[in-house]
Amino acid sequence: MLFCPSDHHIPDTNAFATMAQQGISAACQGAIVTFGVVPSFPSTAYGYIEQGTSNDNISFSVARFIEKPTADKAEELILQGNMLWNAGIFLVQAGTLLTAMEEHAADILQSCRQAMGQATQDQQFVRPEPEAFIACRADSIDYAVLEHHKKMAVVPFSSAWSDVGSWSAVANLCSPDKQGNRIDGQGLAIQSERTYIHAPHRVVVTLGTQDLLVIDTPDALLVVASSHAEQVKTVVAQLEASETPEAGIHRKVARPWGWYDSIDRGERFQVKRIVVKPGSSLSLQKHHHRAEHWIIVSGTAMVTKGTETFLLTENQSTYIPIGEIHRLENPGKTDLEMIEVQSGSYLHEDDIVRLQDNFGRA
Known part of the structure; x- marks a missing residue:
C-alpha cells in the first residue's frame, strides 16, 4: 500500500x-x-x-x-x-x-473495525457506523x-518536490519575470517586484508593491507579506473563532449529485447556479421558509412538484412555492445546468426537510 x-x-x-x-x-x-x-x-x-x-x-x-x-x-x-x-x-x-496499529494505536484500529464492521452502503457510498467512527481518537499516523x-x-x-504547504510554495510553481513577479491567471504587476498574484476569476492589479502575495478567490481576498506566508493558519483560526462563515464554507459546494455555486445573495434572496450530473437527483424535499424559481440553462430536468411530474428543457422555468414538496432530477446523458432564485425570510441550508434521498442523508 x-x-x-x-x-x-x-x-x-x-x-x-x-x-x-x-x-x-x-x-x-x-x-x-x-x-x-x-x-x-x-x-x-x-x-x-x-x-x-x-x-x-x-x-x-x-x-x-x-x-x-x-x-x-x-x-x-x-x-x-x-x-x-x-x-x-x-x-x-x-x-x-x-x-503496527495493534501495537501502537490499538484503540484507533478497534474504532475503525467497529465502524466498518457495521457500515452501510447506498449507491457508490460506503458509510462507516457513525458513533464508532466519531469515537475514534484523532491523531496523525506519523505520531500514532x-x-x-x-x-x-x-x-x-532527490528530484523536485513541494508539499505546496504555503502560498509561497504555490508561487514558486510559477516562472518569475525579470522583476521576480509571478502571475497565475488574470494578474498584472506594474512597477512591482517579487509579487505573486493568484487571480483565476477576474483582473487583479498591483502597483508599486514588493514582496507581496495577493490571492483572490470567490470566497475571500488575501494580501500577505511574503515573510508572513507561513502564518496564514493563524488567520484561519481567527476567522473560525469569530464564526466567519467563509472559514469553513466555500461559495462553490460539492454535492453527491453535482455542485452548486452561490452567485449572489441579499437579505431575502439568494441566487445559485446548480449543476446535476447525468442520472442523479436531489432529494425529495420541502422548505418551511423559502420559495424557489428554477430556470433551465442547459440539459433536461425532470421536475417533481407536489403531485405533478414533468420535463423542462433549455429556457423553460418553474416556480416552487413555500412548503411544496419537490425534487429535481437529470434523466439525460449530459450535465443539467440551471439557475435557482430563492426568496424568503430564511435561506440557510438547514431549511431542508428531506422526505426521500438516494444518498442516505437525513
Missing part, C-alpha cells in the same frame, strides 16, 4: 515511480518505508528524518524523526548531511500496518504509529 498526500507537487513522474519501486524490497521484509526528500535549503516548514545505517545502498534505517525546527536548528540539520525532509509518503504491506515503530526504513528522493 502506497500512501501519498494529495496536495504534493512532483513534476517528474518517472522519478517518483522509481522511488516507490526502490522501497518495495524493504517493505516486503516487513518494514514501514518512508520517503525523504534531499533538502535544498534549511526549511522550517517541514519535519526531518535522520538517515541511519544503509540497508542495501537504496534504503536506510531511520535514526529519528525531527519536528519542524527553528531557522537556526534547520541550518544545523542541513550541515549534518544525513537529513531528509519528511515527505509524508510511505509504503507498507497491509499486514505490517495492521500489526510511525514514530514509535522499530522497523522503519527511508528511501531518499
